[in-house]
Amino acid sequence: MASTPPRYRVIEEHLLERIQSGAYPVNHQIPPEEQLARDFGVSRMTANKAIRDLVQKGYLIRQAGLGTFVTDRKAESSLHEVLSIASEVRSRGHTYSNDVIRCEAIAADDEVALRLAVRVGTEVFHTILVHRENGLPIQLEDRFVNPRWVPDYLDTNFAEQTPNEVLVANCPISDVEHVVEAMLVDSQTAQWLEINTATPCLCMVRRTWSDEHLVSYARLIHPGDRYKLRSRSRRGA
Missing domain, CATH: 3.40.1410.10 (Chorismate lyase-like)
Structure with a gap:
């Protein structure tokens, strides 16, 4: 029986699919942690981990006081x-x-x-x-x-x-x-x-x-x- 992926991974894959499909283009602001937490029925900490992982991989960038945006992943x-x-x-x-x-x-x-x-x-x-x-x-x-x-x-x-x-x-x-x-x-x-x-x-x-x-x-x-x-x-x- 296939194991269920962690909830943060589900959010991460959702965001990544939106980025790679062009639905979230470069410089697009993604939904805030609070909204992602509500949409996926998880804690804000779980949503934060999904975003943090994509920041570390170079797909997203955080801008203090403004939000999190899709970056040009060179x-x-x-x-x-x-x-x-x-x-x-x-x-x-x-x-x-x-x-x-x-x-x-x-x-x-x-x-x-x-x-x-x-x-x-x-x-x-x-x-x-x-x-x-x-x-x-x-x-x-x-x-x-x-x-x-x-x-x-x-x-x-x-x-x-x-x-x-x-x-x-x-x-x-x-x-x-x-x-x-x-x-x-x-x-x-x-x-x-x-x-x-x-x-x-x-x-x-x-x-x-x-x-x-x-x-x-x-x-x-x-x-x-x-x-x-x-x-x-x-x-x-």
Whole structure:
């Protein structure tokens, strides 16, 4: 016999269905806790838990003195973790796909040599991918990899494994460096991301190490209206 879901979950699923169907669009104010409690025959505490869960998941936002509203749930990535973007997208219940723009071995120029700590002219692996969520581009990944540490990188079927997943499988990440800045992109990048060149973007430069080995340097460009970066830290007692 199937178990009955908790009452707060029933409210949560009701609100989520209204949000996903478009009945509650972005910036729409949802019914207050008191009304939800009456409508579903539960305590205000139970209604509060349903709302709190959807706030934590990024579907709702509370505004003090005004109420609770549907928020624009952008894709989100942590600055403290190096996660596969495919896993991030699928964790939201969405469909992940990518386009491979470049997959090649090239000679490192001055910038790449500096970022990867190799000599100018050293052969490095280079890939450019556009990562999509439900078909919409959310990230352009321009990555350079030291072949010494991941010799089979270019043989990867990137439809099945993202560059991040390949690197983690071959060289477990021990250290990561992130630098984030706002930017406007050139016409080629705008075309790949299916945006206008006037669209503000976030650019995250990431370098990753495995023990003492500097393995990868990547520029990850996100349309600012489709993506957000999250940082969370715990203060000492």
